[in-house]
Amino acid sequence: MNASNRLSPNKRLALTDMPEKAKNSTDLVAVGTPELTFARSPLGQRLLDLQNSGSRSNRAIAEYLLRNPLRIPAIGIEELASRTGVSAATLSRFARAAGFDGYAELRAAAADSLLGMLQPVEKLRSSIQSSAGKSGGANVLVSGLEASVNNVRSAAESLDPKALTTIVSLISRANEVYTLGFGLSSHLASILALDLQPFCARLTNVVEFGGTEVAAGRLLNIGKRDVLIVLSFPRYATDAIRLTSYARTRGAKIVAITDSPASPLAQLADYLLFAPANHPVLSSGLSAALVVVEALVSALMISNPDNVKQASKLTDAIAAYLVDGTDTHSRKS
Amino acid sequence: MNASNRLSPNKRLALTDMPEKAKNSTDLVAVGTPELTFARSPLGQRLLDLQNSGSRSNRAIAEYLLRNPLRIPAIGIEELASRTGVSAATLSRFARAAGFDGYAELRAAAADSLLGMLQPVEKLRSSIQSSAGKSGGANVLVSGLEASVNNVRSAAESLDPKALTTIVSLISRANEVYTLGFGLSSHLASILALDLQPFCARLTNVVEFGGTEVAAGRLLNIGKRDVLIVLSFPRYATDAIRLTSYARTRGAKIVAITDSPASPLAQLADYLLFAPANHPVLSSGLSAALVVVEALVSALMISNPDNVKQASKLTDAIAAYLVDGTDTHSRKS
DNA sequence: GTACATTTGAAAAAATATTTTCATAAACAC
DNA sequence: GTGTTTATGAAAATATTTTTTCAAATGTAC
Incomplete structure (x- = not known):
């Protein structure tokens, strides 16, 4: 799998799909927000x-x-x-x-x-290229942005609220929830864990910064009533696959967030959430994965009115450390 | 600033305003005058x-x-x-x-x-799987996905390749590069650091997992020839602002990735990259931020052909730990 | 600590905007 | 043509919005 391969399915952006007449017309609305x-x-x-x-x-x-x-x-x-x-x-x-x-x-x-x-404004491709004409690299950059937008949109469009609901109730009923990811995915797993914390009495983020060997130990006692949420993207870390297999043999329910049905995780998971990770330069673009993570957390929060309160309570405790301590949300960033 | 405020600009979607034929398309809302x-x-x-x-x-x-x-x-x-x-x-x-x-x-x-x-809002609502109909929560979910897609697109459209180029050369020439983020942003900072590693001889991720107090120590010796890349989103962590101010007084160049010109970071930064973070449930949706981070890394990689090789070399060293050890990319996830 | 300046909100006052009234003008039916 | 309906503008009445006043709170200098 090389860069051009990864990009190709998305090469045709919605932009270029626009009807010709729109291209030169006085299309509304600015670049950016x-x-x-x-x-x-x-x-x-x-x-x-x-x-x-x-x-x-x-x-x-x-x-x-x-x-x-x-x-x-x-x-x-x-x-x-x-x-x-x-x-x-x-x-x-x-x-x-x-x-x-x-x-x-x-x-x-x-x-x-x-x-x-409200001046007529050109679209993504033209607006970006215009200022980057000379270097060939700019095209790659634009491709990367395009790919990210498409990944996110694909993920959003293919996300099934029903599946999300099922997963949410799974998490709610679980004895213990584990999050797992290696490499870059470890950070997504950490974000997920951080967001999940207010709603899960028992929560373990298996890979806490780099400790690959310790990770296995944390997962050792996973069991039937537990849920493992695993994230893995190309190039898939073997450890993630191995540990997921292990959790499966122990009877845990597996929720996998990965890029494709062809992912090695697809066969191991009970529930699958897909986040395309195409990127012309990087081996995986993870923005869509983050969208899926955030959607999962949102679903959990709105599944139960109490959850929002719970999240707020937690926030109040740390409000002093925030620039704007007045609102009622749970995420400090 | 609370959730409803943040969402409200997007609350009224142009959906109902559109001619029927457009409803299922992926066109921007406002085409024409x-x-x-x-x-x-x-x-x-x-x-x-x-x-x-x-x-x-x-x-x-x-x-x-x-x-x-x-x-x-x-x-x-x-x-x-x-x-x-x-x-x-x-x-x-x-x-x-x-x-x-x-x-x-x-x-x-x-x-x-x-x-x-005026909202270049894309209408996911209809394209997202119809099963969302019944529960009221599903609408919130859909809003969240819409917001994410819009954030990502806005970020992509307003990203200035020139600025990116400037920042890339800044990073390349820097004596030491620091990445900084608290809370959820700390994970983005870590991802950035991980991606930057192959290209920066000296690189410090200021907040390594939670150690808030140690962080200041890591930043203590920052100086004129150094670059600080700081990420902060609502609700802004005061520590991020404080440490950034400190870095500024020490004469370091500041690159800020944040959500809006109204962000407290905007005044402190020499270079600003914007990633909208609107989200109906979460205090910040960070997917767009990740897109910006990935764009920055991409720009750095393609700025110099050697960089790609360099990234590959590093990859080869860890290839043994990957499921698919055959390609030449640098990111394990 | 006290004195001074600044910032602020509540309420009164002023200004402005909107609606209603009413007399008239236009349009139409016959 | 006359009678009737409808539409209209000027001005009064009303409602709303904005500004100013003033006292209290907050912050700052000494």
Whole structure:
């Protein structure tokens, strides 16, 4: 399996599949998110300034505006106040601080900026290539990005919520949950373990940083009522396969996240989740795998309303270490 | 900033706005001019009706709105009155005729339609397996997958190869390269470090599994000729910000991978790479971040033909531990 | 610690925007 | 033509939004 082989199935991007007429037309919408484009506009820059220089609430306001530029024209000062958690009075003053005559003018300026963002914009391929014309390497880079987008989309589209539900109830009922991955996959396994922690009384991430030999020991006592979630991608680490085989012989339920039905894990698993890992340069692009991991965690969280609370509780305990300690989520990153 | 806030910009999908034929396609939402897209929206349809059925002024109003949809959210009834040449009273009645509670609601509806148009949102919803129908949770799940796909695409589209090239040469010339991330981002930092290893003589992953206190020590001697690559996403870990500030004071070059220009890292970094992290359930979806990391590594690899060889050499040394020891890539997963 | 400056929210005041009223004008039926 | 219906704008009435005021809280300098 070489690079060109891996890329080829995805070579034809949705982009190039677009009807011809669309190609030169005034297709809408910017490169990147509206948020990123907005930040580049003059108004965005002013807001960024205020985000640095201003007072606590001014920073909060600037941040909200930068993150939700599309809403600005549509909402009034009161609603914005409640969304940003400051008073309308402060917002009124903020508008002046930003150099406007009042909130109305700020809002008008925002609307203008957004208008400007609606310039006809080329799509991924052309926009990237244009600035990278000379070096042949740029094409590879674009291919890599394209491949990543496709991997993620394929994974998302082929993910079966039913299977996810089954796996979630499996995890919920398990005596102990094990996560396993080697090499790069070990980090995905760790992320999975970290996210799973609030919901699993007993949870073991088999490979804690490099300790390949110790890993087997951690898995030694896996049994019938346990679940092993294993991740492996090309080039598949033999240890992952071997340990999974072992867990299988011990009667554990196996959930595998891997790239293809042709993966050596496919035969060993009771439940399979696929995350394509095509990449022109790297042996595996793991972004889709991360999407699948996050989907699994999401499914687990929403499977039970209590879980969300539980996750929040955990968060509160570490809130002090976060820049923004005000919201109720569980993931620090 | 909470989950609903984060999700909300994407809440209203353009799905329902699209002509039937497009529903199952993978096209971007907004193709054509904003005006045309707006005309296809439910609100646009209503206006078209009124344009045919209504009285003289109603036709004039409907036409103006259809031709200038982008202005609607920004202007009040009086200004619209003067632009369309009718009185405010007529506009007020027009809004009712269109089925709204009043002008305010009409304007809000217009803002919503436009918001939907500005989201280059792809419609996975229909393409994701239909079994999702029953449970309410499935929608959240689908939203999560949609968000991930959009994050990844946004990241890909807004990634500037030039910036990447600059960063690559920075890394190549650096005396020592540091990678830094806390919480979930620590795993991304580890992946980055693992991938960078073959190309960096001196490389330090500051946070090796949880050791928060030791981390500062590892960064202590960072200096002018060094590069710090830091990753942080909501909810931003204060430690990441603090250590980055420290590195900055020591004169190190800072490369930040974060979610938004409003991120606290944005002000500290010399070079910024954006990876949107929107997610309806999790506080951050990190798949796009992984795409950016992989793009950076790819760029580094292809920047110099020798690098590929170098990566291969390393691989050969560990080939014995891989299921398929025949190819020439560097990543075991 | 105290004094001073800054920031903030609640509520009053002002400004603005929207709706309703009402008189008139236009359109239509006959 | 007249009577009737419908549509309209001006202005009053109402509702909403925005700004200002002011007292309290917070932060800062000494």
